[in-house]
Amino acid sequence: MGELGIPDTTAVSSMVAPVRLNTLPPLNSIATDGYGYQLGVARDGTVWEWGSRPGYVRETQVPRALRGLSGISQVTTLQKYSFGLGSDGSVKAWMKDQKSGDSSQPISVKGLRNIVQLQSASDYICALDSAGSVWRFTVNTSDNQLHFSVPVRIQGLPALKQISTQHAYDAYGVDRSGKVWKWSSIQASSGTEKLYVKPVSIQPSLQVQNVYASIGYMLLVSRQGEVWMYDGKPGRSAVKVKGLQRIVSASAGDTHRLAVDAKGQVYGWGANNWNEVGVPRNAGDGMEYAPVPIQRPITIRINGSLLPASFPAVNKNNSIIVPVKSIAKQLGGSLEATTTQEGTAYRLQYGQTTVTFRPGSAEAAIQGRSMALSGPVSMINGAVMVPSSLFKQLGCQVDWNPSLAELSIQGK
Structure with missing residues (x-):
């Protein structure tokens, strides 16, 4: 239960309903590293953290603000590093001490301007700029300091309005016409600072608003608010998820999925052994094969x-x-x-x-x-x-x- 950032629940393995984190201010966006650590951006541009503490079994970090960060509009986080997108289009980075759980003083990532979205996976980060170009760089640590590769622009992509990544080899994006693209196995061109890819169009007949990638599949939210699942296998088409309409956002977990409609109702489906779908686990196989509305937080x-x-x-x-x-x-x-x-x-x-x-x-x-x-x-x-x-x-x-x-x- 450490991943929820709630005290006094160390003997509990799951929650059957949403729990309000009362000490968090109103947030505009959140991000998770996939292992129980979360970041959130408050309406005043400050960054908050909560969830699992690295190196501690079943211990939790209750919500707290990170020092040295302001004017942030979006965050993304890995297990050791986190990145914040400034309202001015700049990118800041900081790392987490794996023993104490404390975060370092944020530093600027040079070579990036007018960034509007960040995505991270493994030890690399993709950044989308206001012109629709995608930039890529890697991060590592030595001597307790952060080190970045020089951000390079990925050549061969159309102008994109949104991107999604899951691991170091595959990435997805939606162009301004609503078409989804996939690119993978990025290779550096010899003697240059450019990366060349050959993107592949996915489900070209579908006009997409956003794409959400996971391992082995992706969710596509259409401009009409429908949700489609696509496993990426040759010759296969995306399958419409029945029972969902007017969806504005979604999330693709390894084995479960979530979607939010225009009224703020959250739906979940997939594996539910630990109530991750948002409803109590059923007595059978623990699966929710169709989207179910989760209880509204009380x-x-x-x-x-x-x-x-x-x-x-x-x-x-x-x-x-x-x-x-x-x-x-x-x-x-x-x-x-x-x-x-x-x-x-x-x-x-x-x-x-x-x-x-x-x-x-x-x-x-x-x-x-x-x-x-x-x-x-x-x-x-x-x-x-x-x-x-x-x-x-x-x-x-x-x-x-x-x-x-x-x-x-x-x-x-």
């Missing part, structure tokens, strides 16, 4: 402030199930577990009121008096979850706003 406010919970609320049959320990703590209460011959029981202390309940039961006892709950107590991702209506029965004001997906609890 915001919880306690006495007007965001709940700093490590576990998400879940909407089950229009009943909002919440992490009772986190909420009790914010209300000034406490939750304790006791073990009896009948199994584990929990005692919630809120002011002068004591509530006891057991996992799996839809009943609780307030001051020894039995009462029915709107749903059973459950254990989700290691957290004790109860219907939010329990706090209403304790005298709190509980309000649910379905349009905002926001739950508000006001203490008595």
Whole structure:
């Protein structure tokens, strides 16, 4: 769970629903290295990091701002290095100490101007400039310092508006007419500082807005908002993903995929052994063969402030199930577990009121008096979850706003 950047979840292996990182400011873009480390660009141009700490098993870095970075519009990151695109079209780079997890002071990458997009894979970086040209350079470290090759322009490509890379040999781009191109095995021309490639057109009949590459396949988002999958094999055509429309962005993982529509609804499909699709794993093979909408993130406010919970609320049959320990703590209460011959029981202390309940039961006892709950107590991702209506029965004001997906609890 270190990759989520959430504290107090080291004994948990997956999450069944989105969890809000309350300490992150509003972000314009995010990037991941594919191994649990994330970067985000805030609206003020600062860069934030969170997720897995290098060299530490199951430890996490909670969100924090990186020093020395401002005026950034986009980021991309590898396991050891990260790059930021300045609002002026410049490129900055920094590296991460693999022992401490701290980032070095950013330095400028020379030889690049008017850059509008960055992509990284392995130890090389592609940069797209405002004229539609693609530049390529490599990065390495020695003596604890970053070293770059001289950025060179890739010759033979049409003017592109978007690029996507997955590994050091294959890259993809969309030209201004909506045609997708693939190029690979880049070779330097002898005696020059130019790279020559022979791009291949992919699915020329399809007008594409963006392409998202992964290992062995790619996602194509058309100008009409449809999603197509293409495995790149000769003689094969792209296959339309059914059930998706008005898609504006997508992400292609190794074994699962995500897409976002114009209303902000996220859909996932593919391998879901660790809930990576965004829904609970099914009891069968763990696969989601068709896109499914993931639960909309639920915001919880306690006495007007965001709940700093490590576990998400879940909407089950229009009943909002919440992490009772986190909420009790914010209300000034406490939750304790006791073990009896009948199994584990929990005692919630809120002011002068004591509530006891057991996992799996839809009943609780307030001051020894039995009462029915709107749903059973459950254990989700290691957290004790109860219907939010329990706090209403304790005298709190509980309000649910379905349009905002926001739950508000006001203490008595």
